[in-house]
Amino acid sequence: MNSQNILVKLNNAGFRQNGKWLVEGVSLNVEKGKIVTLIGPNGSGKSTTAKIALGIYKNIEGSVEKYTNKVGYVPQKISIDWTLPLRVNDFMVLTENIKDDDINDALSLTGVMHLKNKNLGNLSGGEFQRVLLARAISKKPELLVLDEPVQGVDYAGEIALYELIKKISDTLNCGILLISHDLHTVMTATDHVVCLNGHVCCSGSPIDVAKNNEYKTLFGEQASQILSVYEHKHDHEHSHEGEIKKN
């Protein structure tokens, strides 16, 4: 592991709120050009871990070392107050002034160029999600933190956006910390998986995690089957190329 490539490093990090641990003992690295995915059931501390990595939570246990300031963040929940008149275009330059060409590129990539002058409050959930993603990537960040970035997006869009995320990680060579419920995506697009349940219950390559017994207990047999399918596909990648490429 080349330490120069590390963008953010969590050492035994945890966060406690009102005397209750939201997550504890998380150690992970996000490196340039790699996608690290957090999986786990509801309330397992995925978003908390992301917020620790981003430095949103201040009084944490353990430590977090961040080696970049060029960060793009797609939060899981975002409540925008409609006392603000805000168009998509205004939202795109919220944290950084971005050239108009770059704004257009990002909006086109996520398929919402036509919404540029619309009021943010009039967007549907899926449209808003695409705008959030466009905003995060238009900054050309070194570190992208995506907390369920495709929630509410239609099925076809979901696949396209995950392909986009994978492409961004390659073209920008940025590190991505992804939170996703979609195990298919996790297993195909991810370099490293961290399975959380209040603590790290297992981590490693997607296949390693899939074989882990704790993982099977958490996600059930069905999840293991999904994974074994993928394992199978990987085994036979050369003979059934067309079908697999779709992932």
Next chain:
Amino acid sequence: MFDDFFIRALVAGIGIALVTGPLGCFVVWRRLSYFGDTLAHSALLGVTMAYSFDLNIALSVFLISSVIALILIQLQKKTNLPGDALLGLLAHSSLAVGLVVIGFLTFIRFDIMGLLFGDILAVNTNDILTIWSGGAIILIVLKLIWKPLFASTVNYELAEAEGLNPDRAKAIFTILMAAVIAISIKMVGLLLITGMLIIPAAMARNISDSPHKMVLFSVIGGLLSVILGLFSSLEFNTSSGPSIIVAALILFILSLLNIKQSIKLKN
């Protein structure tokens, strides 16, 4: 009709409107109208301090308002009382303490009405200097913290995650609020300053689809309120502060009645 005092009031009022316009937008966006009220109420205490210790009024009001803001932040951290209860506590107790202190200062004659509602005749050249130089500093600082302040108004976590330091911006904004109250108290009066912050911004919200437009319309609305209010106060012999606020209210009602019409009115 154009007496000297009137020109002075006009120049002072325009200076105030230029500052309250952009600041007022943030007051509306961040839901700080009651906070502004609290700082304004505490200004009375600031004025009495100025008389007691022979200080500059604007400076004294600024210091007291800043202290009240700091106390509020501490109380929020240390008690379980809701924010509005704390604001009410501070607003009325600082107003009451101010009034009690006035009672002790028997050697000075106070124009209480002037303090509460502003006094057009009280504006002198020094006040204009205070308003315009203080106002310029406030606007420059607001411009400097615009990005983090606005981003954290939209979403705190996004601003924090992407390295904008929203806490610092918020603290600086609190000081700016104290400063704008300090420079405008003589003109508008402590009961009506918040109106000057909120009403033009609220009017602007009705006719804007972007933050920058809202700031622009808020400034224009504030300027029109000052000009219309002062002319009518001269015409009808009403006090200046309330007249300005009534003018702002009329503009707000127009923005409700017919959006297009009120845009025309402004251009």
